[in-house]
Amino acid sequence: MTNASPAVPASAAPPKDSLWLVFNRRFATNRRRWASMFSEDHLFLMLAVLIGIFAGLSVVLFRISIEWIQLLLLGPAVHPSVARVLLAPTIAGLVVALLVIHVFPRVRGSGVNQTKAAVYVLDGYVPFSTVIGKFITCAIAIGSGQSLGPEDPSLQIGAGIASRLGRSLKLSREKIRLIAPVGAAAGLAAAFNAPISAVLFVIEEVIGNWSGGVLGAIVLAAVSSVVVMRQFLGTNALFRIPPFRLEHTSELLAYAVLGVVGGGASVLLLQAIAFMRPLLRRLPHWTEYFQPAIAGLLIGFIGIRVPQVMGAGYPIIDWALHDQFTWNMLLLLAACKIVATSLSFVSGTPGGMFAPTLFIGAMLGGAVGGVEHLFYHNLSGSVGAFALVGMGTLFAGFLRVPITSVFMVIEVSGSYSAILPVMISNTIAYLISRQFQKTPLFDLLARQDGMVLPSIEEQRERITLRVEDAAQNRGSTAQRPDEIFADAMRRSGVAAELYFLAGGAAGWRVHRRLAKPADGTEGSAAPSESSPFLYPDHSLEEALQIMRDWPVLPIISRANPQLLEGVIAHADILKAYRDAGSIDPS
Amino acid sequence: MNSTKHRNSSAGQSREVVLVICAVLLVFLFFATGILTRAFHKKEDALAAQWFAKGNTSLASGAAREALDDYRRALIFDPENEPYQLHLAQALAQLGRQDEARAYLLNLLSDRPGDGEVNFELARLAAQTGDINDAVRFYHAAVYGAWESDPVAAQLRARLELSQFLVRHRENTLAEAELISLAANIPDRDAELHTLAGDLFQSIGDLHRAFNEYRFALKAAPDNLTARVGAGLVSFKLGSYIKAAEDLELANKADPENKTVATTLETSRLMIASDPFSAQLSARERANRVSAALAHAIQRADQCSSASAKNPNASSLAELAAQAKMQQRSIWSERGLLLRPDQNDAAMEMAFKIENASTQICGEPAGEDAAMRLIEKKYRAMQEGAPE
Numbered sequence: 001m002t003n004a005s006p007a008v009p010a011s012a013a014p015p016k017d018s019l020w021l022v023f024n025r026r027f028a029t030n031r032r033r034w035a036s037m038f039s040e041d042h043l044f045l046m047l048a049v050l051i052g053i054f055a056g057l058s059v060v061l062f063r064i065s066i067e068w069i070q071l072l073l074l075g076p077a078v079h080p081s082v083a084r085v086l087l088a089p090t091i092a093g094l095v096v097a098l099l100v101i102h103v104f105p106r107v108r109g110s111g112v113n114q115t116k117a118a119v120y121v122l123d124g125y126v127p128f129s130t131v132i133g134k135f136i137t138c139a140i141a142i143g144s145g146q147s148l149g150p151e152d153p154s155l156q157i158g159a160g161i162a163s164r165l166g167r168s169l170k171l172s173r174e175k176i177r178l179i180a181p182v183g184a185a186a187g188l189a190a191a192f193n194a195p196i197s198a199v200l201f202v203i204e205e206v207i208g209n210w211s212g213g214v215l216g217a218i219v220l221a222a223v224s225s226v227v228v229m230r231q232f233l234g235t236n237a238l239f240r241i242p243p244f245r246l247e248h249t250s251e252l253l254a255y256a257v258l259g260v261v262g263g264g265a266s267v268l269l270l271q272a273i274a275f276m277r278p279l280l281r282r283l284p285h286w287t288e289y290f291q292p293a294i295a296g297l298l299i300g301f302i303g304i305r306v307p308q309v310m311g312a313g314y315p316i317i318d319w320a321l322h323d324q325f326t327w328n329m330l331l332l333l334a335a336c337k338i339v340a341t342s343l344s345f346v347s348g349t350p351g352g353m354f355a356p357t358l359f360i361g362a363m364l365g366g367a368v369g370g371v372e373h374l375f376y377h378n379l380s381g382s383v384g385a386f387a388l389v390g391m392g393t394l395f396a397g398f399l400r401v402p403i404t405s406v407f408m409v410i411e412v413s414g415s416y417s418a419i420l421p422v423m424i425s426n427t428i429a430y431l432i433s434r435q436f437q438k439t440p441l442f443d444l445l446a447r448q449d450g451m452v453l454p455s456i457e458e459q460r461e462r463i464t465l466r467v468e469d470a471a472q473n474r475g476s477t478a479q480r481p482d483e484i485f486a487d488a489m490r491r492s493g494v495a496a497e498l499y500f501l502a503g504g505a506a507g508w509r510v511h512r513r514l515a516k517p518a519d520g521t522e523g524s525a526a527p528s529e530s531s532p533f534l535y536p537d538h539s540l541e542e543a544l545q546i547m548r549d550w551p552v553l554p555i556i557s558r559a560n561p562q563l564l565e566g567v568i569a570h571a572d573i574l575k576a577y578r579d580a581g582s583i584d585p586s
Numbered sequence: 587m588n589s590t591k592h593r594n595s596s597a598g599q600s601r602e603v604v605l606v607i608c609a610v611l612l613v614f615l616f617f618a619t620g621i622l623t624r625a626f627h628k629k630e631d632a633l634a635a636q637w638f639a640k641g642n643t644s645l646a647s648g649a650a651r652e653a654l655d656d657y658r659r660a661l662i663f664d665p666e667n668e669p670y671q672l673h674l675a676q677a678l679a680q681l682g683r684q685d686e687a688r689a690y691l692l693n694l695l696s697d698r699p700g701d702g703e704v705n706f707e708l709a710r711l712a713a714q715t716g717d718i719n720d721a722v723r724f725y726h727a728a729v730y731g732a733w734e735s736d737p738v739a740a741q742l743r744a745r746l747e748l749s750q751f752l753v754r755h756r757e758n759t760l761a762e763a764e765l766i767s768l769a770a771n772i773p774d775r776d777a778e779l780h781t782l783a784g785d786l787f788q789s790i791g792d793l794h795r796a797f798n799e800y801r802f803a804l805k806a807a808p809d810n811l812t813a814r815v816g817a818g819l820v821s822f823k824l825g826s827y828i829k830a831a832e833d834l835e836l837a838n839k840a841d842p843e844n845k846t847v848a849t850t851l852e853t854s855r856l857m858i859a860s861d862p863f864s865a866q867l868s869a870r871e872r873a874n875r876v877s878a879a880l881a882h883a884i885q886r887a888d889q890c891s892s893a894s895a896k897n898p899n900a901s902s903l904a905e906l907a908a909q910a911k912m913q914q915r916s917i918w919s920e921r922g923l924l925l926r927p928d929q930n931d932a933a934m935e936m937a938f939k940i941e942n943a944s945t946q947i948c949g950e951p952a953g954e955d956a957a958m959r960l961i962e963k964k965y966r967a968m969q970e971g972a973p974e
Contacts, residue, residue, distance in 0.1 A: 050612075054612070054615070057612075057615045064626045067630075076659060076663075078656075078658055079655070232620065240665065240666070241693075322686065323689035324686050
C-alpha cells in the first residue's frame with residue numbers, strides 16, 4: 001500500500017477500515033464514556049429496576065402455576081370430591097419430599113431467613129437452584145392444597161434472582177450483600193400487590209435499618225415488580241374491601257378485644273410451631289420422605305368437611321371480608337387453618353406463612369366481630385371490617401412486624417379509615433405476643449435450623465447509648481473547665497502535658513501540641529492541632545468514630561458552642577458499655 | 587497497573603454481555619408470560635362463565651344453595667365481575683342471608699353508586715328488615731339510577747315496590763306521593779300496573795285515584811277481572827251505586843263464586859232500589875221509599891226485641907218501634923208523606939234511630955238493613971253539605 005502504486009489513482013481516498021472495525025472502535029469509545037458516567041451506585045439502581053422486572057415476571061408465572069396446578073389437582077368445584085381432597089395433597093406431598101431431599105435440598109426453611117442469611121452470612125449469595133426449587137416445590141405444594149402461601153417463596157425467588165444478577169454483573173462485595181433484600185422486596189411486592197408493605201417488611205425484618213444506600217434500590221425494585229405484575233394480572237387489589245365505618249370512638253374497645261384475641265392466637269400458633277417443628281426434625285431421616293404426605297393427608301381429612309382451609313385461601317378471605325360466614329363458621333375456619341398450617345409448615349413442606357396468617361387473622365377477626373355484634377347490636381363496623389382489622393392483627397402478633405402490619409391493611413384496603421382500629425388492635429396483639437413468646441417467628445426458625453442470624457426485633461429494641469450517658473460530671477457548675485479537662489485526662493491515662501483545653505468563637509476544643517512548649521511560654525502559643533468535638537446526643541458508636549486517636553474530647557452544647565458540657569475520655573465510653581450490660585450475640 | 591486496567595476492562599465487557607443477555611431474556615420472558623397469562627385468563631373466563639351459567643340454572647330451578655356455590659366459584663375465577671357479584675347477592679338474599687347479601691351489594695355500590703339494579707337489591711334487603719329510611723333511600727336511588735336494560739320498566743318496578751313497601755308500613759303520605767308519580771308514568775296499555783296502582787290507592791284511602799287507575803286498566807283490558815272488581819268496590823265505597831252495580835254485575839258474571847262481589851252487588855242494588863234521597867225521584871216514589879224504609883226498620887225492631895227479650899235495652903227498642911208504628915198510621919203513612927213531604931226526613935230519622943238501636947242489640951245488619959245504614963251515612967253526609 002504505497003502512494004507510488006500505479007494501480008491506485010491519485011484522486012482515490014485512503015483505504016477505509018472495515019465496518020466491523022469502525023463499530024468496534026466506536027463501541028469501545030462509547031463504553032468508556034458510559035463507564036465514566038455510571039458509577040456502581042448508578043448501576044445498582046438500574047439493576048434494581050431490572051431485578052424488579054424479573055421478579056415481577058417470575059411471580060406472575062409462579063402464581064399462574066399455582067392456580068393451574070390447583071385446577072388440575074383439586075378441580076374447579078367449590079367442594080372437590082373426597083378422593084381429590086385426600087389424594088392430591090398426599091401424593092403432592094410425596095413428590096415435594098422427593099424433590100426437596102434429592103434435587104433442591106436448600107428450599108427447606110423460611111425465605112425470609114435465607115435472605116437474611118445472604119445479607120449477614122453468605123455475602124449476598126442465594127443459589128439460583130433455590131429459585132427454581134422454590135418455584136416448583138411451592139407451586140406443587142400450594143396448588144395441591146397444602147395450607148401455605150406464595151409470598152415467602154416469592155420473596156425468596158426475588159432474592160435469588162437479584163443475587164444471581166448481582167454476581168453475574170460482578171458487583172462489589174458491599175453491593176452484593178445488599179442486593180438480596182432488593183430482590184426480596186420486589187418478590188414480596190409482586191406477590192402482595194402492595195409495594196409499600198413489601199418495602200417496609202424488608203426494612204423491618206431483613207435489613208433492620210433505613211439505610212439510604214439500599215432504600216432507593218428497594219423502592220425501585222418493588223415498584224417495578226408491581227408494575228410488571230399488574231401488567232399481566234390486572235390492577236385489582238388482592239382483596240375487595242367493603243366500606244369501613246366507625247361511628248363512635250368507644251367502638252375502638254371492640255377492636256382492642258380483637259387485639260387481645262389475635263395476640264393469644266399468635267402465641268398459640270407460634271408455640272405450636274416452636275413445639276412441633278423440632279419434634280418432627282428429631283425423627284429418623286427416612287420419615288422426611290413421608291412427613292409432607294402425612295401432613296397433606298391430614299389436611300385432606302380436614303378438607304373433606306372444611307375445604308376452605310386448603311391452599312392459600314385468598315378467595316375465602318375475600319368472602320370473610322364480605323360477611324359471607326357466620327361467627328361460628330369463622331371460628332371453625334380459624335381453628336382448622338391453625339391446625340392445617342401448623343401441619344404443613346412443621347412437616348417441612350416448602351411454602352410461606354403470610355397467606356395463612358392473613359387467613360387466620362381474617363377469620364378470627366370476623367368471628368370476634370360476629371360475637372361482639374351479638375351483644376352490641378349498634379356496632380357500626382361490619383363483620384367484614386373486623387376481618388380486615390384481624391388480618392393486620394395476626395400479622396403483627398405472629399410475624400412480629402408491627403409497622404408493616406398497619407401499612408399492609410391500609411394498602412390492601414386502599415383506605416385510611418381503618419387506621420385507628422388497626423393500630424390499636426395490632427399494637428395489643430404485638431405486645432401480647434412479645435410478652436408470652438420471647439423469640440419472634442423468624443428468629444425461632446433460624447435457631448431451629450442451626451443458624452444464628454441477627455434478631456431485628458432485638459436490634460430494634462436495643463437502647464442506644466449516647467455521649468450524655470457516658471460523660472462524667474456533665475453540666476457540673478462546681479468545676480472549672482480546666483478542672484474538668486484535668487479529670488478527663490486523668491481517666492484517660494495519657495500524659496496531660498501534650499494536651500490542653502481552649503475555648504474560642506467556634507466553641508471548646510482540645511489541642512494537641514505538635515512541639516514541646518519552650519520554657520515560660522503558655523500552652524496555646526506553641527504549634528498545635530485542634531480536636532473535633534461531640535454533642536451530648538451523639539451515640540457512643542459515633543463518638544468512637546469521631547474520637548479516633550484523641551484520648552479525650554470536649555462535649556459542647558448544640559444551642560451554645562461556648563458552653564462546655566463536659567469532657568469525655570475513651571475510658572468513660574468503655575465504662576458506659578460495661579454498665580449497660582452484655583448483649584447475647586444470638 | 588496494566589493488569590488492573592485489563593481486569594476492569596474485562597469486568598466491564600462481561601457486564602455488558604450480561605446486560606445484553608438480560609435484555610434478550612426479558613423480551614423472551616415478557617412474551618412467554620404474556621402468552622401464558624392470556625391462556626390462563628381465557629381458561630379462567632371460560633370456567634367462570636360455565637359456573638355462572640350453572641348458577642343461573644340452579645337458581646331458576648329454585649336451588650338457591652347450589653346456585654350460591656356456583657356463583658362463588660364463578661367469582662373465584664373472575665372476582666371483579668359485577669353481574670356475578672350481583673347474582674351472588676341475589677342468591678344470598680333468596681336464602682335469607684341478608685347480611686351477607688348486603689355486604690356484597692355495598693361493595694358493588696361503592697364501585698357503582700348510581701347503579702339502579704344494585705340500589706334496587708339493597709332497597710329490597712332494607713325493606714325485608716323493615717328499615718324505612720334505608721329502603722326509601724335505596725329505592726329512590728334505584729328509581730333515579732342507571733339501568734342497563736329497559737330502564738323505564740325497571741324504574742316503574744322500583745317505584746311500585748317502594749309504594750307497596752310504604753303502604754305495608756302505613757306511611758300513607760309518602761306512599762301517596764310515590765303512587766301519584768307512579769300513576770303518571772304507567773304506560774296506557776299496562777293494565778296490570780294500572781290495576782296494582784289502583785289497589786294501592788285504594789289501600790291508602792285515595793278512592794278517586796284508585797277508581798281512575800281501574801278505569802285506565804279497564805280501558806286497556808276490559809276483561810281484567812281484578813280491575814273490574816276494584817272499580818266496582820271503589821264505586822260502591824264512593825256511593826256511586828249505579829256505577830258499582832254495573833261493574834260488579836260484570837264481575838259477578840265472570841266470577842260468581844266471589845262472595846264479596848255478590849254481597850256488594852246485592853247491597854248496591856238495594857241501595858239503588860230503596861234510597862229515598864236519590865235525586866230525580868218523583869214525590870210519590872220518594873214517599874213510597876220512606877214509608878218502606880220505616881216499615882222495614884219497625885219489622886227489624888220487632889224481630890230483634892222479641893229475639894233478645896232478656897236484653898235490658900230490648901224494651902226501649904220496642905217502645906221506639908211502637909212510637910214509629912203510631913206515626914206510621916197517621917202522618918208517616920205513604921199517603922201522609924205524599925201530602926207532607928217535609929215529614930220525609932223525620933220519618934227517616936226515626937227509621938235510622940230504630941236501625942241503630944237494633945244493631946246495638948242484635949249486631950251488624952245484612953241485606954236491606956245494611957242498605958239502610960248506608961242510606962243513613964249518605965244522609966248525614968248530605969246534611970254536612972257533601973254532594974249527593
